[in-house]
Amino acid sequence: MTTKRALISVSDKTGIIEFAKGLVEQEVEIISTGGTKAVLEQAGISTISIEEITDFPEMMDGRVKTLHPKIHGGLLGCRNASEHLEAMALHKIHPIDFVCVNLYPFKQTILKDNVSQTEAIENIDIGGPSMLRSGAKNHEFVTVVVDPADYPLILTELSEQGETTLLTRQKLAAKVFRHTAAYDALIAGYLTDLVGETQPETLTLTYDLKQTLRYGENSHQQAMFYQDVLPVSFSIAQAKQLHGKELSYNNIKDADAAIRISREFNQPAVVAVKHMNPCGIGIASTIYEAYQYTYAADPVSIFGGVIVLNREVDRQTAEKMHKVFLEIIIAPSFSKEAFELLATKKNLRILTLDFTKKNQAVLDEKTAVLGGLLIQNQDLIEEIAENWQVVTKRKPTADELAALDFAWKAVKHVKSNAIVLSNNHQTLGIGAGQMNRVGSVQIAIEQAGEKVDEAVLASDAFFPMSDSVEYAAKYGIKAIVQPGGSIKDQESIDMADKYGIAMVFTDVRHFRH
Numbered sequence: 231m232t233t234k235r236a237l238i239s240v241s242d243k244t245g246i247i248e249f250a251k252g253l254v255e256q257e258v259e260i261i262s263t264g265g266t267k268a269v270l271e272q273a274g275i276s277t278i279s280i281e282e283i284t285d286f287p288e289m290m291d292g293r294v295k296t297l298h299p300k301i302h303g304g305l306l307g308c309r310n311a312s313e314h315l316e317a318m319a320l321h322k323i324h325p326i327d328f329v330c331v332n333l334y335p336f337k338q339t340i341l342k343d344n345v346s347q348t349e350a351i352e353n354i355d356i357g358g359p360s361m362l363r364s365g366a367k368n369h370e371f372v373t374v375v376v377d378p379a380d381y382p383l384i385l386t387e388l389s390e391q392g393e394t395t396l397l398t399r400q401k402l403a404a405k406v407f408r409h410t411a412a413y414d415a416l417i418a419g420y421l422t423d424l425v426g427e428t429q430p431e432t433l434t435l436t437y438d439l440k441q442t443l444r445y446g447e448n449s450h451q452q453a454m455f456y457q458d459v460l461p462v463s464f465s466i467a468q469a470k471q472l473h474g475k476e477l478s479y480n481n482i483k484d485a486d487a488a489i490r491i492s493r494e495f496n497q498p499a500v501v502a503v504k505h506m507n508p509c510g511i512g513i514a515s516t517i518y519e520a521y522q523y524t525y526a527a528d529p530v531s532i533f534g535g536v537i538v539l540n541r542e543v544d545r546q547t548a549e550k551m552h553k554v555f556l557e558i559i560i561a562p563s564f565s566k567e568a569f570e571l572l573a574t575k576k577n578l579r580i581l582t583l584d585f586t587k588k589n590q591a592v593l594d595e596k597t598a599v600l601g602g603l604l605i606q607n608q609d610l611i612e613e614i615a616e617n618w619q620v621v622t623k624r625k626p627t628a629d630e631l632a633a634l635d636f637a638w639k640a641v642k643h644v645k646s647n648a649i650v651l652s653n654n655h656q657t658l659g660i661g662a663g664q665m666n667r668v669g670s671v672q673i674a675i676e677q678a679g680e681k682v683d684e685a686v687l688a689s690d691a692f693f694p695m696s697d698s699v700e701y702a703a704k705y706g707i708k709a710i711v712q713p714g715g716s717i718k719d720q721e722s723i724d725m726a727d728k729y730g731i732a733m734v735f736t737d738v739r740h741f742r743h
């Protein structure tokens with residue numbers, strides 16, 4: 231019987247000495263490449279160098295070392311096919327039964343600051359994936375391992391039954407193909423970005439499992455949370471949980487919605503979200519005041535809400551939040567006293583987020599549909615209120631203009647048809663997700679109650695007819711911001727003029743479906 235052989239060639243040397251020792255104990259011979267060989271020999275494990283097998287030196291800065299028929303023949307030859315065995319005998323190819331390879335650190339390289347293109351390209355591993363793929367293809371006979379976490383499983387099976395099981399080899403092969411596919415996807419993404427290709431004919435995305443969730447939107451749905459393989463700092467995926475129960479599927483979606491809204495504001499701002507819509511947004515000169523505005527915006531809906539504050543949470547603000555049942559609080563930091571107080575609630579999820587990276591958000595937005603994936607740029611268009619077009623006889627006052635600006639920032643985050651009523655620092659009424667626009671106007675006005683007197687109105691898209699303006703006028707709304715663009719714009723303008731409403735057109739629509 232031929233001696234079993236393992237080929238070890240790893241960039242990440244974690245656990246490799248123990249693994250190699252374990253293989254040697256099972257009378258497996260080891261072949262290894264330059265750096266790996268040095269590490270193993272230093273640990274007293276003798277190995278066959280790759281050059282001895284290939285009869286070629288490692289060359290071209292390591293670009294060519296294992297790319298040789300003596301290696302790939304040893305990995306790919308079927309041990310039960312007479313032709314293959316004859317070819318192996320003829321060409322003196324010794325079978326290789328184990329491949330242990332992990333790849334050049336391409337991801338870590340491109341994540342470095344100011345990395346050169348040359349360095350990135352040099353970190354594209356060619357020989358490694360080739361061996362992994364050869365071994366994985368021939369998993370009927372070959373055990374292939376890419377993840378150090380799997381070394382113990384292999385050693386256990388070898389010591390218990392003298393070989394790995396077919397099922398283990400199949401599982402390891404599947405893992406290898408996932409790994410090489412993700413590795414290549416990252417390289418493809420890097421080069422695609424480099425050449426500025428924005429509409430590739432094939433989309434190769436890769437995400438890493440962050441968390442297996444207890445369930446999905448409902449308890450009978452299975453769910454997982456995958457994160458971008460290149461971390462996005464200002465995101466729920468990278469927020470750090472300091473306290474509380476594990477995030478649920480719905481928590482993650484709501485937190486994401488709240489984080490996106492908080493991107494709109496530079497001054498102290500507090501955002502409260504329920505079911506992916508804001509139920510209150512407040513801005514002020516202090517975070518304490520901003521929270522009070524947010525709470526007062528809708529003291530009923532905030533119950534069970536997700537709160538994002540863009541400044542450190544102090545004791546005073548924490549005391550206020552402590553009085554309310556909240557699911558999640560996210561902020562850049564918490565004072566010691568604030569944290570201690572909030573953490574007395576066992577289940578309350580408390581997270582920190584790096585607000586210094588607020589503007590480094592990803593540019594693309596992906597939405598799964600049955601059988602496909604939609605991709606668009608994020609709705610990050612920069613708008614300047616001074617450039618809006620006043621279409622009515624009356625111009626908005628400076629105070630109304632500030633309120634319209636605030637309402638406009640809020641309405642783009644409300645599910646369409648979206649209407650927001652606000653003053654210049656606080657939402658007062660939010661009408662979300664109605665199938666007709668006037669329905670959203672009615673809900674927002676009803677919610678604002680008596681505060682409708684101090685409110686301006688923002689509509690995420692144009693009014694198809696004048697009924698919304700008429701309804702708003704009846705309740706005393708003094709100013710409106712909307713994109714304009716309806717064939718019946720003039721009817722809405724006439725209606726606004728009739729009631730002395732100041733109306734501006736932004737020429738930009740903010741649907742959110």
Ligand SMILES: NC(=O)c1ncn([C@@H]2O[C@H](COP(=O)(O)O)[C@@H](O)[C@H]2O)c1NC=O
Pocket residue numbers: 239240241242262263264265266267292293294295296297331332333334354355356357358359
């Ligand atoms: N060129 C080759 O033939 C080749 N064969 C193996 N490698 C890689 O070289 C690394 C190990 O090198 P070393 O043992 O010299 O530290 C591994 O990440 C392995 O995937 C290669 N490098 C790049 O393609």
